[in-house]
Amino acid sequence: MKVQLIKRSQPSNWLALTSPLLALALTMVAGAIMFALLGKNPATGLYTYFIQPLLDPWSRDQILVKATPLILIAIGLAICFRSGNWNIGAEGQYLIGGMVGATIPVLFNTWDSPMVLPLMLVMGIAGGALYGAIPGFLKAKFNTNEILTSLMLVYVAQQFVDWLVRGPWRDPDGFGFPGTKSFNESAVLPALFSTWDAHYGAVLAVIAAIIAWFVLSKTLKGFEVSVLGQSERAGRFAGFRPAAMTIFAFCVSGGLAGLAGIAEVSGSVEKLDDKLSLGYGFSAIIVAFLGRLNPLGIIAAGIVLALTYIGGEAAQISMGLSDRAARVFQGLLLFFVLACDTLIHYRIQVTAGSASAARAARAEGAG
């Protein structure tokens, strides 16, 4: 048997829209097989993961909480990836954003003013953007591999935040637990509705998605992003500067990751502690690809990924399934998304027998 790719004369528009859904369906099939191997009922497993959380109001609220940072980070990553820059360190930018934004309530915890919250958000964005700018600058200036530098900075950020919440910023009345004092009310991003956990970060995520969609598809800057991403050479002829784009893309994606960080700190945890790093920065990579690097698609993709988190927790409680299964799902999902993307540009031909038989079959078809 031989698998062969045959390039389509034009990318399939129909598959471009449906490939993420196909990937999702394949992930569920793989998931069902995994459940069966683990000795669980596949139908119950899939129901617990993908359906049940949507029916329960509390779970819907939690999905929104988790989807917010995922969507914010993924929008930035989409801009970065489209421009041909690989920012793998969003987790670090998210942490630094949360940390820088938290400096206000931590250092001035009695300051009560409507200025506090906007200032925190701006500082969070700035912190993330500056931290993201480091790998961007190193790539633009020295041609350093941005994948590795951005990733290394995640570990540095984790260690730094860990030091802060265990050391100088630790709440002296916190019974020795790592973490700052809880923020006072003016430093808390309000909930969408009084009984909900989901906060206004979700609104910020949707606004960010709409702005990013507009910029990418309707403005010259968006055109510059795509041109440089597809061919740096072509971009140079058009007068675009790849080095400037690298720094721009890293700043934007770092800034959005930083916003996600401060929104999480101020809206969800309401203090800075040692559990801020939950891997959203890495899961957002999956969200970005599942949304096909389109900011509006990313909204839907973020909700799907959030669903796997919440479904994973539910399956752990009700079925005794390891909570790591959610991460396995996420990894499988990314594989299937990438594989299905191939279908947009290629037809897959599976032929029995050797390569020469396949060639003969093709020659026959052409003649």
Next chain:
Amino acid sequence: MEVWISILISVCAAATPLLIAATGELVVERSGVLNLGVEGMMIIGAVTAFSTAQVTGNPYLGALAAIVVASAFSLIFAFMTLTLVTNQVATGLALTILGLGLSGMIGQGFVGAPGVKMEALSIPLLSDLPVVGSLLFGQDLIFYASWALVFGVWWFLFKTKSGLKLRSVGDNHASAHALGLNVIGIRYCAVLFGGACAGLAGAHLSLVYVPQWVEGMTAGRGWIALALVVFASWRPGRLLIGAYLFGAVTIGQFHVQAQGLQIPAQFLASLPYLATIIVLVLIARNRRLTMINTPASLGKSFVPDR
């Protein structure tokens, strides 16, 4: 003197997994494929080695299982990027995410279980030599394997015809294909070899370095191995320098902590990562060095047109 020897031995232990994983990745990249899944394959190796050794009581069987399973795991990456021509960067990341998730799931039952340590070899007479005895002749088998591996890969890449074919595929896949080389087949072999090496590196972590299973115990070593390949500018001999330099930084920070210096542990723990960034910058600034050795087709997909 005793202290220095024991420090040197621990530097070797820290350097060995980096060296093995980086050597495997070097072969992969020389064939023109960038596999960012080293971290994922390594942790799959670590959990396989630990669980196999725990169940069978035999660490050598554990290491063997790690090689086989991690190699099989890398086949997913090979099929995706070589047969389905998916983006290599994204697919490598997917492999890492999947590896971290799967290893967490498999290893859950083994958290806190007593590990089976791969004991150091003791060569009669030689390992009893003063000073150099334990350093050169009293280490574990994987340590010796790592040196043999570096030498073997150097010999293969630069002294054999097959090695020349592999490098030509990595430098210009279109020409190599036109000359009748099986580009995809050679790349499949390279990726599988890289997976096997990452598996052995993981086995070293969970059988020798910390004979225990801790979730996420690779702690970025797979990524540092990737950085080492850049540092070595794709030359196997230079990997030795890089890996031992990083081993020394890692061990050095423990000893600084033990000296009771007033530096927070977290700052010292970030040193290997910061050192990686600095090294990457220094290497990238020397464009001549990197330009000569970087495989020209690195990271580019290849679809043969017949």
